[in-house]
Amino acid sequence: DSGVTQTPKHLITATGQRVTLRCSPRSGDLSVYWYQQSLDQGLQFLIQYYNGEERAKGNILERFSAQQFPDLHSELNLSSLELGDSALYFCASNKGTVQETQYFGPGTRLLVL
Amino acid sequence: AQTVTQSQPEMSVQEAETVTLSCTYDTSESDYYLFWYKQPPSRQMILVIRQEAYKQQNATENRFSVNFQKAAKSFSLKISDSQLGDAAMYFCAYNDRGSARQLTFGSGTQLTVLP
Numbered sequence: 001d002s003g004v005t006q007t008p009k010h011l012i013t014a015t016g017q018r019v020t021l022r023c024s025p026r027s028g029d030l031s032v033y034w035y036q037q038s039l040d041q042g043l044q045f046l047i048q049y050y051n052g053e054e055r056a057k058g059n060i061l062e063r064f065s066a067q068q069f070p071d072l073h074s075e076l077n078l079s080s081l082e083l084g085d086s087a088l089y090f091c092a093s094n095k096g097t098v099q100e101t102q103y104f105g106p107g108t109r110l111l112v113l
Numbered sequence: 114a115q116t117v118t119q120s121q122p123e124m125s126v127q128e129a130e131t132v133t134l135s136c137t138y139d140t141s142e143s144d145y146y147l148f149w150y151k152q153p154p155s156r157q158m159i160l161v162i163r164q165e166a167y168k169q170q171n172a173t174e175n176r177f178s179v180n181f182q183k184a185a186k187s188f189s190l191k192i193s194d195s196q197l198g199d200a201a202m203y204f205c206a207y208n209d210r211g212s213a214r215q216l217t218f219g220s221g222t223q224l225t226v227l228p
Contacts, residue, residue, distance in 0.1 A: 033215060035215075042220050
């Protein structure tokens, strides 16, 4: 158990819908990273937050957004969902420095029908 | 942009034998970090081992060790005395001291352990 929690574990929804994925980092970690794992794109970085502020953006679609709250948990919002958004979404956390290993949560499996 | 390449999509090893998974990367940075993560059928991403580029000594964690060749930009993972529980997808990953802190992953190697 990495100490990073993600909810829900599974999510099934329809095209055009909006969903919210939640992540709670390890105790003491200030930084949260979101990654998407899909069959065709592999593991891709989406976005990073550090202590409530966006720090880095990767291949995140405009339909997707994220935020980190004062209690340091983070939410990833996916809207106008398409079939291709079906993937495993991981959250990882660390204290925010590059020297720190990122510890991954169990992921949320999203299936868009 | 940094890239990570794993040229072996699949590998297999006999139980108790040794296997080496390959990884190469491309970067213009001199200070960076390399990782091997394991993803078993549960899909959890589990850190196996990490290497700091400034350290010449290869990292070791029990049955797992790396062969880090900085000049060749090569970072292979050796698994000794393979066990059935080692069967998983293995990802090589990179990050550096740039403004972005994200991991860049390779495409993965699926390891099968044969009894």
